[in-house]
Amino acid sequence: MGRAISRASLLALAAALGATAALAQEPAAPVRESTEFTLNTDQPRAPEQLAVTFDRADLSIKVIPDDKAIDAVAVLDFTATAPIERLVVELDTLLTVSEVAVDGVAVPAGQWANPEGRMTVELGRTLQPGQTAQLRIAYAGQPRVAPNSPWDGGFQWATTPDGKPWIATAVQGEGCDLFWPCIDHPLAEPGRVDLHITVPSDLSAPSNGRFLGKQDHGDGWTTWNWSAAHPNTYAIALNIGPYAERTTEYRSRFGNTFPMTYWHLDSDDPAKVDALFAQFSPMMDFYEATVGPYPFADEKMGVVETPHLGMEHQTINAYGNEYKLDGRGFDWLLHHELSHEWFGNQLTNRNADDMWLHEGLGSYMQPLYDRWLNGEGWMQASLVNQRKGLANKFPVVSGSEKTEDQVYNGDIGPGNDIYSKGSLIAHSLRMLIGDEAFFRSVTRLVYGTATPRPGSLQPRFGTTEEFRTIVNEEAGRDLSWFFRGYLYQAALPDLRQTREGDRLSFEWVTGDGGVFPMPVEVEIDGRRQTLPMNDGRGSVTAPVSAHVRIDPDNKVLRRLEHIEAWKTAAAAAAADD
Template sequence: MKAFSILLAILLIPVSIYSQGLLQEKNTFTHQDTLRGSITPEREWWDLTYYHLDISVDPDTKSISGKNTIKYTVLKPYATMQIDLQEPLYITKVTQNGKELKAMRDGNAYFIGLIDHQVLETNNSIEVFYEGNPKEAKNAPWDGGFSWKKDENGNDFVATSCQGLGASVWWPCKDHMYDEVDSMDISVTVPKGLMNVSNGRLKSTVENKKTTTYNWTVKNPINNYGVNANIGDYVHFSEVYAGENGPLDMDYYVLRDNLEKAKTHFKDAPRMMEAFEHWFGPYPFYEDGFKLVEVPYLGMEHQSSVTYGNQYKMGYLGNDVSGSGWGMKFDFIIIHESGHEWFANNITHIDMADMWIHESFTSYSENLFVDYFYGKEASADYVVGVRKRIQNDAPIIGTYNVNKEGSADMYYKGANILHTLRQLIEDDEKWRQILRGLNETFYHQTVTTKQIEDYISEKSGIDLKPFFNQYLRTANVPVLEYTLKKGTLRYRWNNVVDGFKTPVKVTFEGKEQWIYPTTEWNWKMVDVKVRELKLNRNFYVNISKL
């Protein structure tokens, strides 16, 4: 989906936006990084439309086997198709129209030689058969793959996670974010006594002699890392939420022993939905419903199948990431990972370098959840509180075309960047409409950073290009320098990019007021009794008296 319209977008991003450090780092990337992270000729000629992933999972041998049916539209004639599958998994056979095709492996990419002529605008399909022992997650979800665990009763408790690493760590696919599949079916066969929960809605269950097959269907476009399989001794409960677009099914799958605990603790889920539909607009996947699924790791934002492992504690594993106290008012994983349904699953970055679009807005959603239920000052306490986690070690934007995200500051520095933008716009309702407008304008789309920047600049009526260049493309925090001498206040920006002239609110002479610094010294007359400026805490800048 969307492959044709954005085909060249990521390739046209100028090298000049990179810091020197990232340019040096780029030299360390490998051929495999390029195959994984770029829109290769073997990818760009076909537009992905449908997957049917049909696999069997054997927890005893930690193995999987099966096939993926891939349907696509021909954008231009070509004879070779790139399908990604990471070692140690391997493709056993590829067929099209009953003919077996040659598949040549280059590391984690297979190049499939097509026999039939690929006619422009026709719809075709291939079947990819594969098997093996997939990479085992060492520290899911950060180091992903398959998590092969046991619950407290000795039952198998298995889950997938693959953000960054890529969906091809466990199933063959077109493993690049630019082209989302339009719809998908997921069939997972597991040993009897276990259940598989995947994305979308459960269509049917088939009882076999020693196994059970669970057939799930996804009607909305879905990004590849958002696809998941979760296997365990699950029990189910549900509720219907009265949402902006009508009744919304909210389903919960938890380990049997945790059912009563979950029925109480998961009350944060409808609260989340209420807050985020207010700020971001209608939940983007009404057709597929919303699920929380318990897993043996912390959690992830799998589309319509959000995974949960926060041990039924408030905060982040019982801790307040902000230190403000407000972080203990909600379950961090329910709020944060569900926020990704809007920013990551509805609006999806084209290239991993723009991962801030997912993480900055979603980290900011924690703050907005606090705002909705506890007020604006509480939300400011929260977002200012997370600043202690910011490193300013590298730019938030990463390196393009090699599957490389930027600094982890995309989380809480990103949240503070957006919080600062809210101050610049001043009108809270206008800011809310911008957030909702992003989700409406880019509904079910993959996007570039430039599209997000341009939209916010246009709707705010502010030229934000220097602002975004400063905060996304450098690791420098703006410094407001000032002097006070004989009733004269002099002030300017330092440590900033050319053209940076963001106004800020400061307090002096007993009142708060805007000032408009540039990189040149500005001055104004003030009361001779003024000894210092107090910076409004909602702006993510530093202040220095010279």
């Protein structure tokens, strides 16, 4: 669902997205701590990492529930783009490396090191541009136990209601290196990841990509084989449990078909499983109609039930909302995680500073889905829920590179504002430029083209500035003021009013004092007019006795004193408790 830092943050997000049921809190697990380096992700890459393409990762991982351990072999293929003399990957030091080899030749212990979780392997030669190298790493041990998955991640070793092992990984905030050797950076996606997950034979192991079959070894262990193209590094996920499988063939509005599968606990209430599974097709149709074709149709659309709340693991989204209903006619968590197949997996931000492209645009899909299902009033109610939770302490986008923690941690960055404020900014943009320009802009951002078609899609990386450029082109005007006033300032634009007799004047004031020519609708005794606010100012004739409503359809995100007063009173009441 994107990373949140704390349960309190998640509760606020859940309220903003419309979830009304309480979220359960499991006791915190004891932590064998990884290094500070390993626990951070999205950090600058080493020069050697910048000088290679990561072609393929072949991961053989045996998961041993009784020991809460793994025994694994990773085979990593690289191609040099500049001369290098060593390979550099990340791997948690909690895992013991027993063997390192390059191109089938063992590397002596003195020629590789992994002191803080950044492993350096000497090649013994210079790898020239275009040449390849294959790195094999055998490792084992007890990986980091998630203190509070998915917000503080790692492995979650849980049990089902009937006492069977139920295991899941969620590592967005800490990175792929918690359980497999990788280049822990969003721009270092492998071209392909092949997974061979060995588990006790009475359990299942659904994972990313296409299912390539399983092999029962006849000794109580079975290997499940999967293959995924261009996965986000943190999206590789292990999910192990006594699962039953529901599958249907989805017929896309684009003419192609692909499987949609839900792996759920075999002890679940069949009626609840049926009700959730019935939501898959209409959600998919909404996203394909609104954004474009499902990006991973040559693999699958997959969902797996997990002991944690949720996470956008490419083609195997984690779902742990326990079938809760909130009166909206759909499961908010299922819908939000599915949004990330477009906003996060197909489109990946180049840096965490642009994380609102994942979370804000993904969160805006829920009010739009409320409208798709039940009409305008339901969308407005959803937007009001989001509006109440804004912090406005830090800009949604800073304009400089950030780590994930610097973005998701609301004490030092925008935190949950990347979700709800990002959504409301998207809504204001749509109201400003119209549906055609807005949705064409979103589609171009996600796919790199306004006319995506199944079979020709490649995941891509994007930035806020790229989105601004696309919006300018589609709207036919320069909207830099909009992006500057909303995304790069902490404070919301403030529409200030003054009156002189029958003349009512307005002025926009933004965090940086820049001109903000956002048009505003004004309703005077039931009659509406639009003030263009070309220089950030406008005025209208309105008798003192007239009833005046500003922005009657709530098209414009702006500072509202009554919400600030409510939040101040709520904070004071909480302090008194």
